[in-house]
Amino acid sequence: MTKVAMTLNGKKVQADVEDRTLLVHYIREAQGLTGTHVGCDTSQCGACVVHVNGKAVKSCSMLAAQAADAEVVTVEGLAKGGDLHPVQAAFREHHGLQCGFCTPGMIMTAVDMINRYGGNLDEKTIRHELEGNICRCTGYQNIVKAIKSAADQMSAMKTAAE
């Protein structure tokens, strides 16, 4: 057992866990945040994507101990008070989900790609960037639409703020 401490959604947390504990299990079981999902056992589906030190990673492919002392953000950390994050709002607006199981990973991946590309996201880039996230309701069309819309809106907000 090791004491693993990190900043989770802006809050200092810690827990005693086995060294083999995956980050996703630390988040779900030790910290009780079940928004991050486990959709496969082969690191392919992307339902478990979270941000570690600002970068989207698969929390099923990383030990909690590897993320010790890091800043981790999960889907629960996006909304501010009662206001949805623009990406969450866009997924709702554009019906970017059906069953919703892949959605937390889709949203964390989308926020990461918008952070990196800003308003320069075109459909082709979005689809390439979504290679690590699988939706089995075949909802990609609306997911792509939602991400494009959120990227445009967020870059317009950024321009307005400047």
Add this chain to the structure above:
Amino acid sequence: MYETNYHRAGTLDEAASLFSKSDDPKFLSGGQTLIATMKQRLAAPSDLIDLGHVPEMHGICEDGDAIAIGATTTHSEVAASELVRSKIPGLAKLANGIGDPAVRHMGTIGGSVANNDPAADYPSALVALGATVSTNKRSLPAEDFFTGMFDTALEEDEIIVSVTFPVVEKSAYAKYPNPASRYAMAGVFVAKHKDGSVKVAVTGAGQDGVFRVAAMESALSSNWSADAVADISVSADDMMADIHGSAAYRANLVTVMAKRALEAAG
């Protein structure tokens, strides 16, 4: 996953010492292969020595007429590096096509090279560019480093510290990714070196891992164009065959990917 003990090394010496004190240890870099393999219980190291926090193993710098990339530098860092993009564009492009964005944020060049998966992308770049692999014990040329499928010249306790790539005149990489895993079914790296020599290295297709195509290299040294390799094929006898593609299919892919790489290289 079987039980394991996690250790975070702060220096190379500490990593080596932690390794020597453990029963059946493995070095952990980005873990994008190792953790997945441990989850499947196909690997069960008693101890994991995390190299991700050793400062001298990380980063990209210009080193004369070469670029040195620290072993724990991630694929996304290589892909985004202005230095790599301007001096060896084929290498940046290759890094940007490994796995998916989340994998590229964790996976490292040292980890990929040390694992020498026959379908990994990097080995082709190291061989075609004539890279040098530096470890905590020695330096060796890429062609001596890769010794066969999942096999390298590394000793059990040897750690890759960096990989140095000479800046070349032209470089490009084209791969046909497996539609599910994104691993290369055939990936071809072409490099025109400053002395006029050409190297063509293939990953994903060969039974023994990365290999060079001498016939393409000699054709390209007098005529650097996609046409020069259009009629050159590799023998299907040496290709992998599995549910994703037969040996003959992969052999054909090698020629097609070589042509695409040359078109991209310009």
